[in-house]
Amino acid sequence: MSAHTLSRRGLALAAAAVLTAVCVLSATTRAHASGHAFSFDMVKAQAKALATKPYTPDSSPLPDFFKNMKYPAYYEIKSNLDNLLWRNERLPFALGFFHRGYLFPRKVAINVVQNGKYEEIPFSEDHFDYRKSQYPGGRLPKDMGYAGFVIYHAYEEGGRYKECMVFLGASYFRVKGEDQEYGVSARGLAIDTVEPQGEEFPVFREFWVEKPASDAKKLVIYALMDSQSVTGAYRFVLIPGLRPQVDVQSEVFVRKDIHKLGVAPLTSMYWYGENTGRFPKDPRYVDDFRPEVHDSDGLLMHTGAGEWIFRPLINPKRILGNAFSDNNPRGFGLMQRDHDFSHYQDLEALYHIRPSAWVEPGGGWGRGHVELVQIPTDAERYDNIVSYWVSDTPARKGDILHYDYSVTFAHDQIPGVPPAGRAINTFQMRGGMCGSDPCPDAVPGSHMFGIDFSGGILGDLPTKAPVKPDIWVSAGRIIKPVAIPNPYDHGWRVYFEVAPPEGDPRPIEMRVFLKRGDDILTETWSYVWMRD
Structure with a gap:
């Protein structure tokens, strides 16, 4: 993992602790006898039994050196790439581990499953490279445990192992493809996000990883x-690849009434983009040579009724929550549509190759809403965007x-998502x-406001085609609407x-799509003018 990735994730968790009353969650683990029988039903049974007992925070001891560690020192504890689990067997997947310490003091049990049996992986300093750290030395206990783990994949037989998935912190996981950089995160559940009583962060306290076969294409x-x-x-x-996919099955046992349960949550960062003012007098002006800084630039939804809706992200001045009602949603995700390096000019963060994350439910989820939460931020190190199903x-x-459900991570357009024209740029000015x-x-x-639509049949239409914008606003009146060909974006x-309206300072919602006669040519662009 890069320094930038670890810093962002760690500081994002720290920011969450400031913004909400975060509980200290547990990962009390126990040693298991070698050769214990394993099945998914066993994990379900453990979860069911655990739900009948009071919640117990983690009390696993951690040496003061690691407990009081700051980010620079934590980052200097590297994975020992020469000692990855399964590396010497040249399996298609290998595991590395994250050290406990800094913002990740919680102990997580990690087990290997083979031939229907499982065994816990004991802690070993051999999995880490301490040479650049300030660790004074001395053998750490075998029950020290780990904070999380990283999955490596050899995309070609005999090829070099590359990171493809990370589990670290609460129930967070990140995935990247062969030519991607880590960006948007997923997690198991979101509970009471930005609610007055404070957000609760469920944790994965124990993992079981199936040892892959020599020809495995998937890891479970x-x-x-x-x-x-x-x-x-x-x-x-x-399922790793150019567009990696994670298929998720979950069985959740509710211990107590929950005000708001967010399913398939995605977390990302949006500081500024092309819809942000670029002039010093603009209240959204950012003094930075980089034109845009974000992991994601919009929320895409495919409703149960078949409509495609794209909501460009903003960095609001106050916490902004929006709910998009639906029945049996077909998909939603936080997208990174802009992949032009010149729009970012960042040689370290590589925002132009950060993936979109697209969630597709398995089966009907019934009535509810996709919720989008956008939190003000003044720096790229904080994750300030959250979306989930309620x-x-x-x-x-x-x-x-x-x-x-499944989550697909792609830094190009996922085929058929959406099938018609899509909004690729959003501009605004006085x-x-x-x-x-x-x-x-x-x-x-x-x-x-200016919106560029591209894709579908738009690039094939003649310049004099009778293309019209269909525009709706929640308040006020529309002036000078026009649609013109844009040959530079096809x-x-x-x-x-x-x-x-005079005397009404409330935000104004807007919706726009293109049509030719009765034919709808694009997804629906949905936006809010905050007016502040």
């Missing part, structure tokens, strides 16, 4: 979840919930301008202005 991981409100059994199937049926004590001067017919207080650009 099981996890036991625990928190004050839930326990759960999870099964992950990792059922209309509240989670009550004693409930057993089943959610199965309305009523003719160049750098006000137009004679300028409407005071108006705001101009699509069409929409311009329009919004004149807000």
Whole structure:
């Protein structure tokens, strides 16, 4: 893992602790006898039994050197790449481990499953390279445990191992493809995100990893979840590649009533982009040579009714939550659509090769909503974007919930997602301008928006095709709507202005799509003008 990735994840967890009343969660583990029988039903049974008992925080001891460690010292404890688990057997997958310490003091048990039996992996200093750290030396106990683990994959037979998946911190996991960099994160569950009582972060307290065969194309991981409100059994199937996919099965046992349970949560970062002001007098101005800084630039949804909706992200001045009601959603995800290096100019963070994450439910999830939470940030080191599914049926004590889904990570467009034209750029500025001067017919207080649509059949349409924008606003009136061909993006650009109602400072919601006669040519662009 890169320094940037670890720093972002660690500081994101720290930020969550500041923003919400985060509970200290547990990972009390126990040693298992070698050759213990294993099955997914066993993990489910453990989760069910655990739910009948009071939640117990982790009390595993940790030496002060690691307990008081700061980020620079933690980062200097490297994985020993010469001693990855299964490396010497040249299996298609290998495991490395994360040391306990810094923001990751919790002990996590990690087991290997082989031939229907499992055995816990004892702690060993041989899995780490301490040479650049300040660790004074001395043998650490075998029950020290790990903070998490990283999965490596050899994409070609006999090829070099490359990172492809990480489990570290609470129930977070990250995935990247062969030519990707880590970006958006997924996690097991989100509980009471940005609620007044404070967010609860369930943890994976124990893992079981199936030892792969010599020709394995997939890796199977099981996890036991625990928190004050839930326990759960999870099964992950990792399918690496250019567009890696993780298939998730979950059975969740509810310990107590939950106000808001977020399913298949995704977490990301958005500091600024092309929809952010680039002039010093603009309140959204950022003094940085990089044109854009973000892991994701929009929320995409495929509704149960078949509509595709894209919501560009913003960095609001106050916490902003939006709920998009649906029935049996077909998919949703945090997307990174812009993959042009010149739009980022970052040679270290490599935002242009960070993936989108697309969730597809398995089976019907019923009525509920996709929730998008956007939190103000003044730096790229904080994750400030969260999205997840919330059922209309509240989670009550004693409930057993089943959610199965897949998450695809891609830094190009996932085929058919969406099948028609898509919004690739969003611009905004003061309305009523003719160049750098006000137009004679300028409407005071108006705001101009520009959207570039590309893909589908848009690039094949003649320049005089009768393409029209269909625009809706929640308040105010629409001024000067127009759609014109954009040959540089092989699509069409929409311009329009919004004149807000006098004396009403509330945000204004907008929806735009392109049509030709009765034919809808694009997804629906959905946006909010915050007016602050």
